[in-house]
Amino acid sequence: MKTREELAAEQTAFWNGPGGQGWLAAYARIERSIAPFSEAVLAAAAAQPGERAIDVGCGTGATTAALARAVGPAGHVLGVDISQPLLEAARAQLLANATFALGDAAVQPFDALSVDLLFSRFGVMFFADPVTAFRNLRSALKPTGRLVFLCWRTPQENPWGLVPFRAAQPFLPPIPRPGPEDPGQYSFGDRSRVERILGEAGFGTPSFEAVDRPIFMGASVAEVVEGSGRFGPLARAFAEATPAAREQAQAAIARALEPHAGADGVRLPGACWLVRAAAQPG
Numbered sequence: 600m601k602t603r604e605e606l607a608a609e610q611t612a613f614w615n616g617p618g619g620q621g622w623l624a625a626y627a628r629i630e631r632s633i634a635p636f637s638e639a640v641l642a643a644a645a646a647q648p649g650e651r652a653i654d655v656g657c658g659t660g661a662t663t664a665a666l667a668r669a670v671g672p673a674g675h676v677l678g679v680d681i682s683q684p685l686l687e688a689a690r691a692q693l694l695a696n697a698t699f700a701l702g703d704a705a706v707q708p709f710d711a712l713s714v715d716l717l718f719s720r721f722g723v724m725f726f727a728d729p730v731t732a733f734r735n736l737r738s739a740l741k742p743t744g745r746l747v748f749l750c751w752r753t754p755q756e757n758p759w760g761l762v763p764f765r766a767a768q769p770f771l772p773p774i775p776r777p778g779p780e781d782p783g784q785y786s787f788g789d790r791s792r793v794e795r796i797l798g799e800a801g802f803g804t805p806s807f808e809a810v811d812r813p814i815f816m817g818a819s820v821a822e823v824v825e826g827s828g829r830f831g832p833l834a835r836a837f838a839e840a841t842p843a844a845r846e847q848a849q850a851a852i853a854r855a856l857e858p859h860a861g862a863d864g865v866r867l868p869g870a871c872w873l874v875r876a877a878a879q880p881g
């Protein structure tokens with residue numbers, strides 16, 4: 600079993616290396632794919648003029664910008680992320696009322712009791728030690744503050760990820776299954792785990808709203824297949840596969856996606872938890 604330090608180092612290397620590069624390269628498509636989920640989590644956050652917020656795992660800062668608009672000139676948003684290349688893109692937006700910090704949310708020093716809102720769109724599932732990270736984040740929250748974030752549910756509930764994965768897997772080198780406590784895209788799929796983590800970190804009892812939306816995966820099957828081995832759980836196996844195996848895997852993905860292609864692109868269902876919790880228990 601890997602230590603927490605090893606898991607944290609892996610995440611830092613991934614988001615500063617292939618993960619960050621893949622995210623940047625596919626960013627326009629990703630933003631379109633997750634737009635319906637973004638609307639839901641930003642509406643739930645309901646940032647108000649004058650509020651202070653932290654955008655956790657802010658990436659390129661699209662949601663930081665949306666929050667900055669909502670809190671206005673009297674408010675402020677801090678975007679925190681471990682990825683230097685993604686933060687460079689975030690900083691390039693030159694937001695007047697937002698700042699960005701390069702750091703692990705688990706250890707980043709925050710001003711105590713200073714913010715109204717802890718927010719994240721898909722940025723909280725990668726902590727090596729989630730209880731420590733959420734405890735640290737909670738220390739920044741005012742007693743009246745709130746936590747609002749979006750995370751993926753289980754792989755089985757997310758065919759946009761599962762369909763290509765299952766199609767390609769038989770042709771690729773073995774893909775290690777993440778352990779139940781390992782960080783990763785689907786690590787918050789089990790709501791009882793999230794409840795336990797937030798409870799141990801000192802938050803109030805969280806609420807879970809299922810948000811289900813179709814995910815735009817690309818304009819055509821060929822386009823999705825082209826990008827499929829570059830990012831996500833298949834990336835490493837694709838990189839290690841022989842050219843022949845890669846071709847077989849791509850052909851299998853194309854066959855699996857064909858039924859989901861329409862005139863306006865390829866779409867498959869996606870499923871998230873919209874999680875809300877108060878700073879204080881009870």
Ligand SMILES: C[S@@+](CC[C@H](N)C(=O)[O-])C[C@H]1O[C@@H](n2cnc3c(N)ncnc32)[C@H](O)[C@@H]1O
Binds near residue numbers: 660685719722723
């Ligand atoms: C799936 S991306 C989401 C990015 C952004 N929230 C968005 O929706 O565009 C996950 C982000 O979490 C960041 N991240 C992962 N582990 C982190 C940690 N321990 N502390 C801060 N950020 C982290 C990654 O660098 C990456 O930018």
